[in-house]
Amino acid sequence: MKRFTFASLLMVFIASVAMAWGQKGHDTVAAIAERHLTPATKAALDSILSGRSIIYWANWLDNASHTPDYAFTKTWHYKNVDEGVRYEEAPANPAGDAVTAIKSQIETLRNPSVKPEDAELAVKILVHIVGDMHQPLHMGHATDLGANRIKVKFFGRENNLHSVWDSRILESGHAWSYTEWADQLDRLSPSEVAAVTAGSIDDWAREALPIAESIYKSMPEGYSLSYNQVAEWTPVVEQQLLRGGLRLARVLNSIFDPQMAADSPY
Numbered sequence: 001m002k003r004f005t006f007a008s009l010l011m012v013f014i015a016s017v018a019m020a021w022g023q024k025g026h027d028t029v030a031a032i033a034e035r036h037l038t039p040a041t042k043a044a045l046d047s048i049l050s051g052r053s054i055i056y057w058a059n060w061l062d063n064a065s066h067t068p069d070y071a072f073t074k075t076w077h078y079k080n081v082d083e084g085v086r087y088e089e090a091p092a093n094p095a096g097d098a099v100t101a102i103k104s105q106i107e108t109l110r111n112p113s114v115k116p117e118d119a120e121l122a123v124k125i126l127v128h129i130v131g132d133m134h135q136p137l138h139m140g141h142a143t144d145l146g147a148n149r150i151k152v153k154f155f156g157r158e159n160n161l162h163s164v165w166d167s168r169i170l171e172s173g174h175a176w177s178y179t180e181w182a183d184q185l186d187r188l189s190p191s192e193v194a195a196v197t198a199g200s201i202d203d204w205a206r207e208a209l210p211i212a213e214s215i216y217k218s219m220p221e222g223y224s225l226s227y228n229q230v231a232e233w234t235p236v237v238e239q240q241l242l243r244g245g246l247r248l249a250r251v252l253n254s255i256f257d258p259q260m261a262a263d264s265p266y
Helices: 002-018 022-035 039-048 060-064 068-077 098-110 116-133 161-173 178-185 190-196 201-218 227-256
Strands: 151-154 157-160
Touching: 022 116, 022 161, 022 178, 022 227, 039 116, 039 227, 060 068, 060 116, 068 098, 068 116, 098 116, 098 201, 098 227, 116 201, 116 227, 151 161, 157 161, 161 227, 178 227, 190 227, 201 227
Parallel strands: none
Antiparallel strands: 151 157
């Protein structure tokens, strides 16, 4: 009985480390992205994914990373930048990180000789990791495992700060389905979408750092979150989900639509 309990707790901890945004957040990012895909991109993805939507695969990597075949992707869900370290000076993880993973999948998919199974895997990884990169604590500190080691209370219950940002604030802010999240967030004008999707992969990753630092300073060890904090931070969750979805669409369109590839910065 003790062994079963320990194994169960271990699996909960492992899941909390890997899952940015939780399932609903990743589905929302993919749903927003899907609405902004060009016909050429949709056709290409339909072929690569055998007719299944990118939403279907949005959460696949969270489980796959903990299987032997895909264990090499475990460190690809985040990029650690410790306090006081500039983005450009952060030590590279030899096993890879979210930024290098996104760039490598783009390179794979742009290879005209890519094998179908490699293209399928690259799309699945890309859809998930772009979402991960927009959860601010996936750009958090290595010293606390992206705030997994920071204990806080959420409505009186013990939790860790990373888990709170994966799903607790999201679910408490709005009791919506992922389609309702996409409906409510995806309302920018074309010029606003262009502004959000401008820049490079590194620009987008760097943008999350001050958000992460603000979270760390606002929610230290032992902090208690309740209604006021949900109201204060839900707009940030909304902002990051929308950015992730629009930018995922931009990346996919730049790969699969020749008309949009020319002005791609990556």
